[in-house]
Amino acid sequence: MTRQVQSIVQSPRLPRINRRKRAVAMVIGMTAFLILIVTISMLIGDSQLTTNLSNRNMQPSLLHPFGTDWLGRDMFTRTMKGLTLSIGVGMLAAICSACIATVVGLSAALLGKGVDRFLSWLIDLFLSVPHLVTLILIAFITGGGVKGVLIGVALTHWPSLSRIIRAEVLQLRAAEYVQVSRRLGKSNWWIATRHLLPHLVPQLLVGVLLLFPHAILHEASITFLGLGLSPHQPAIGIILSESMRYLSTGMWWLAVFPGLGLLVVVRMFDRLGDRLRTLIDPRHVND
16 A cells, blocks of 8 residues: 555656746637637628617527627627727727837937926826726817727827836846947937837737727727717627616616627736736746
């Protein structure tokens, strides 16, 4: 009996999957899932979005997995189209916001103390105001729609990332190769494009992915309030806003499936950003 116990104890352990390999597997899986959502939306035609009163108010079934609404439109089709639209708008707005953050962060770190004080004050000013309030104001001024949502989200989500970029540039600015370039008479633009930006690409990639959940949720919020995308577009915010009038009649599927879909996509991008940060961070090389 003791020999069997010793053999079990001395048996070689199974190879352990480290943290980076798990992160790679999760990044591939989540990316494939998001691509699947966009592909399904592209393959589904728009015929299910037309009014068909003979199929109105149908509960979820094999023919209509997410049921139908009060006009007979297939909710699965509307949800997939809405998620794809929200992903596109949110990603474009996050990229624009990251570009603004890059310009502000580099300018604050390279253009002197006066510019740094002003931009730091501007960052603190935007961070002190709730995003949704500023976003509603900008969307109202710009007339709403896709343009208003893009401008509003891009102009309200850059401060946090710009503060990170500023801190990173201040560290890189003290590097020896940057100091040598300054002594050789290189301009700030040359140093920023040749030395600083290549080091900022990983932070920008992760920053865009982490900005996206906020962008898509705020896009859905102002669309829900009627200041975002057009009611004729199958956006998730519009679907949720319309479903509120029918929840009291027992048509729960009008809000549950689109809401869960939005939650899953937002959580996917949030986890994707965290896993990419794990892969990029050199402290987790041997985890």
